[in-house]
Amino acid sequence: xxxxxxxxxxxxxxxxxxxxxxxxxxxxxxxxxxxxxxxxxxxxxxxxxxxxxxxxxxxxxxxxxxxxxxxxxxxxxxxxxxxxxxxxxxxxxxxxxxxxxxxxxxxxxxxxxxxxxxxxxxxxxxxxxxxxxxxxxxxxxxxxxxxxxxxxxxxxxxxxxxxxxxxxxxxxxxxxxxxxxxxxxxxxxxxxxxxxxxxxxxxxxxxxxxxxxxxxxxxxxxxxxxxxxxxxxxxxxxxxxxxxxxxxxxxxxxxxxxxxxxxxxxxxxxxxxxxxxxxxxxxxxxxxxxxxxxxxxxxxxxxxxxxxxxxxxxxxxxxxxxxxxxxxxxxxxxxxxxxxxxxxxxxxxxxxxxxxxxxxxxxxxxxxxxxxxxxxxxxxxxxxxxxxxxxxxxxxxxxxxxxxxxxxxxxxxxxxxxxxxxxxxxxxxxxxxxxxxxxxxxxxxxxxxxxxxxxxxxxxxxxxxxxxxxxxxxxxxxxxxxxxxxxxxxxxxxxxxxxxxxxxxxxxxxxxxxxxxxxxxxxxxxxxxxxxxxxxxxxxxxxxxxxxxxxxxxxxxxxxxxxxxxxxxxxxxxxxxxxxxxxxxxxxxxxxxxxxxxxxxxxxxxxxxxxxxxxxxxxxxxxxxxxxxxxxxxxxxxxxxxxxxxxxxxxxxxxxxxxxxxxxxxxxx
Amino acid sequence: xxxxxxxxxxxxxxxxxxxxxxxxxxxxxxxxxxxxxxxxxxxxxxxxxxxxxxxxxxxxxxxxxxxxxxxxxxxxxxxxxxxxxxxxxxxxxxxxxxxxxxxxxxxxxxxxxxxxxxxxxxxxxxxxxxxxxxxxxxxxxxxxxxxxxxxxxxxxxxxxx
Numbered sequence: 001x002x003x004x005x006x007x008x009x010x011x012x013x014x015x016x017x018x019x020x021x022x023x024x025x026x027x028x029x030x031x032x033x034x035x036x037x038x039x040x041x042x043x044x045x046x047x048x049x050x051x052x053x054x055x056x057x058x059x060x061x062x063x064x065x066x067x068x069x070x071x072x073x074x075x076x077x078x079x080x081x082x083x084x085x086x087x088x089x090x091x092x093x094x095x096x097x098x099x100x101x102x103x104x105x106x107x108x109x110x111x112x113x114x115x116x117x118x119x120x121x122x123x124x125x126x127x128x129x130x131x132x133x134x135x136x137x138x139x140x141x142x143x144x145x146x147x148x149x150x151x152x153x154x155x156x157x158x159x160x161x162x163x164x165x166x167x168x169x170x171x172x173x174x175x176x177x178x179x180x181x182x183x184x185x186x187x188x189x190x191x192x193x194x195x196x197x198x199x200x201x202x203x204x205x206x207x208x209x210x211x212x213x214x215x216x217x218x219x220x221x222x223x224x225x226x227x228x229x230x231x232x233x234x235x236x237x238x239x240x241x242x243x244x245x246x247x248x249x250x251x252x253x254x255x256x257x258x259x260x261x262x263x264x265x266x267x268x269x270x271x272x273x274x275x276x277x278x279x280x281x282x283x284x285x286x287x288x289x290x291x292x293x294x295x296x297x298x299x300x301x302x303x304x305x306x307x308x309x310x311x312x313x314x315x316x317x318x319x320x321x322x323x324x325x326x327x328x329x330x331x332x333x334x335x336x337x338x339x340x341x342x343x344x345x346x347x348x349x350x351x352x353x354x355x356x357x358x359x360x361x362x363x364x365x366x367x368x369x370x371x372x373x374x375x376x377x378x379x380x381x382x383x384x385x386x387x388x389x390x391x392x393x394x395x396x397x398x399x400x401x402x403x404x405x406x407x408x409x410x411x412x413x414x415x416x417x418x419x420x421x422x423x424x425x426x427x428x429x430x431x432x433x434x435x436x437x438x439x440x441x442x443x444x445x446x447x448x449x450x451x452x453x454x455x456x457x458x459x460x461x462x463x464x465x466x467x468x469x470x471x472x473x474x475x476x477x478x479x480x481x482x483x484x485x486x487x488x489x490x491x492x493x494x495x496x497x498x499x500x501x502x503x504x505x506x507x508x509x510x511x512x513x514x515x516x517x518x519x520x521x522x523x524x525x526x527x528x529x530x531x532x533x534x535x536x537x538x539x540x541x542x543x544x545x546x547x548x549x550x551x552x553x554x555x556x557x558x559x560x561x562x563x564x565x566x567x568x569x570x571x572x573x574x575x576x577x578x579x580x581x582x583x584x585x586x587x588x589x590x591x592x593x594x595x596x597x598x599x600x601x602x603x604x605x606x607x608x609x610x611x612x613x614x615x616x617x618x619x620x621x622x623x624x625x626x627x628x629x630x631x632x633x634x635x636x637x638x639x640x641x642x643x644x645x646x647x648x649x650x651x652x653x654x655x656x657x658x659x660x661x662x663x664x665x666x667x668x669x
Numbered sequence: 670x671x672x673x674x675x676x677x678x679x680x681x682x683x684x685x686x687x688x689x690x691x692x693x694x695x696x697x698x699x700x701x702x703x704x705x706x707x708x709x710x711x712x713x714x715x716x717x718x719x720x721x722x723x724x725x726x727x728x729x730x731x732x733x734x735x736x737x738x739x740x741x742x743x744x745x746x747x748x749x750x751x752x753x754x755x756x757x758x759x760x761x762x763x764x765x766x767x768x769x770x771x772x773x774x775x776x777x778x779x780x781x782x783x784x785x786x787x788x789x790x791x792x793x794x795x796x797x798x799x800x801x802x803x804x805x806x807x808x809x810x811x812x813x814x815x816x817x818x819x820x821x822x823x824x825x826x827x828x829x830x
Contacts, residue, residue: 554772554773557769559744559770561763562764562767562770
């Protein structure tokens with residue numbers, strides 16, 4: 001048994017201790033006890049993942065653990081990457097959660113606290129699963145544990161229950177799709193372990209069916225449009241440390257699933273699979289960032305940004321598949337490396353951003369950007385950390401998101417027309433989609449930082465905010481260090497990524513090595529950071545020098561047209577900042593506005609009150625899900641007529657059923 | 670388009686011929702401006718008679734911009750204030766704030782009789798006083814309303830051109 005085995009075993013023991021601690025310890029120390037255990041699970045995951053990335057593998061079979069199927073675990077490079085990312089996020093989020101729940105904030109009930117280590121443990125086990133049954137059991141454990149965590153604050157806000165309902169329905173529909181796909185796979189190959197699936201010979205139609213089914217399931221977990229609707233509801237409503245785990249670790253499992261089943265087990269497949277993946281990814285990226293740009297709820301904005309980033313990852317995965325099938329293995333490896341690097345980068349900055357958003361929520365009790373503002377002087381550490389995360393999320397140079405998005409663009413731009421018309425047609429469109437996404441994400445995060453943290457407070461809650469507990473700030477600092485490290489020295493991940501890329505591109509013959517030193521030759525992230533810092537300090541020094549010549553200085557009030565100082569209500573809000581964008585993308589967003597004019601009873605020309613109400617509903621949800629829900633309701637109403645409570649009628653149903661069955665059998669035999 | 674161009678050609682210049690430049694700058698503070706004076710107009714409660722005359726001063730006929738005087742849109746951009754009307758209660762504080770907003774050295778020109786001594790509105794209930802009661806005045810241009818020539822002459826006293 002190597003370090004991976006010890007790590008996973010220790011994680012299991014810690015999960016047991018954590019669940020016990022959550023149930024047994026008194027209210028005062030419960031959050032701290034489970035938090036420490038959960039953090040320990042995360043650290044174990046990091047150890048196991050890093051060991052696996054170093055080239056060591058693990059294969060364990062525990063036939064006695066689950067009835068009939070047993071448990072099979074295996075850890076390779078691909079699993080190692082997702083293990084390490086999930087472990088790191090879990091470790092930081094758990095310690096952050098101790099601070100977040102301190103001082104009587106947030107949910108600290110037994111059930112919720114017991115779900116935390118269970119969720120963390122299940123997150124680590126999904127990438128390790130090596131058979132269909134193990135995979136499905138761990139997958140469902142993740143879904144159930146996270147559902148309990150999402151519902152944690154349902155007593156305080158009615159919207160939590162609604163979000164939980166959406167999440168439960170969507171995640172289980174996804175599970176059904178994966179279940180049918182994997183069962184078809186297992187039935188067709190006659191095996192249950194991933195080795196048997198890998199060796200199986202399937203017809204292209206069956207393969208295609210399996211891929212579409214599992215892609216739908218994994219896509220809904222990763223929040224791909226149009227199966228994203230649960231994500232912007234559930235992620236914001238969860239307690240913030242859970243949001244970190246959901247958005248930075250759990251959605252990655254969707255990527256992992258597609259890579260494991262589609263690339264590893266099904267062996268690559270034809271080009272249309274990957275065009276489907278690429279197209280869905282591009283649409284998700286654009287739609288996600290557009291909704292984020294017009295969102296006014298800070299955590300909802302971040303959740304839509306998760307949709308966007310997962311979309312970008314799938315653009316990379318899809319492009320890699322397209323390149324592989326059109327005979328450009330080098331580009332395929334580059335696109336895959338970009339996608340995997342973006343998974344790591346996204347986890348780092350999104351965990352940081354959700355942490356900072358949680359810090360704001362804890363201090364002000366509000367997530368509404370329109371009611372925040374002025375937090376820069378009241379919560380300086382949180383503001384600085386949020387800004388750093390936003391720099392990464394906006395994909396600007398010297399942020400960590402830039403490196404992977406730049407790599408992705410490079411791989412798309414260099415798509416040599418290798419005889420394939422589809423590549424020549426699709427890749428420029430993908431470049432445009434990624435570029436537009438990057439541009440909109442700048443606007444989104446300028447809004448989030450500028451409107452949320454700068455200017456003057458627009459509510460009493462924001463005016464009375466204070467800095468969060470030191471534990472939270474320190475943990476966000478750890479994430480910030482991670483972001484800076486990924487931004488300055490992404491080449492350090494090179495060997496590990498190359499190993500993962502080699503395991504995920506089985507169609508490649510020979511050993512393609514992707515080193516991020518390729519980045520260093522044409523673009524040095526470190527030099528960019530140094531150049532940006534130097535430019536800023538030179539401008540600051542020059543401004544200081546220039547102002548030294550001024551002899552007399554007079555302080556004067558801000559010019560306000562003589563009417564008196566502007567109030568905080570006159571500031572730009574998130575809504576007003578995004579209004580031009582909303583106009584530009586009017587056709588896509590379809591905003592709803594409602595003007596309600598109430599005149600006086602005496603005369604309809606004299607207006608007593610004008611109410612303006614504007615909202616931007618999720619259009620896909622409106623147009624795609626509402627008809628389905630209406631249909632389900634109609635069917636349900638029909639079903640109610642069948643079941644009217646009469647015992648005689650139920651007995652009659654049973655009788656008719658048995659008779660029908662016997663008749664059918666008689667006819668068939 | 671062609672008709673317009675022909676009209677422009679046939680009309681030619683309509684501006685009044687420039688009379689010789691006045692004595693070098695009459696207001697001491699204006700000398701530092703060296704012939705270029707940016708003006709912010711403040712209506713402190715005028716009947717709009719003076720406004721019509723000021724509008725005509727900067728129109729094509731009197732064209733005060735020839736002499737270096739120019740209207741600007743914010744006191745932050747201005748060297749001088751052009752105040753008209755008696756100062757009403759509502760406008761006293763905004764006038765004071767506008768005066769504060771002008772960078773130094775700043776000049777105040779009271780245009781019209783009302784600005785000088787409240788004119789016909791002296792003692793009215795809504796009137797606080799003349800401009801000089803609220804902010805220090807450097808130059809006065811009499812008249813009710815003052816002729817455009819008088820305003821141009823006053824402004825040329827500032828620019829010295």
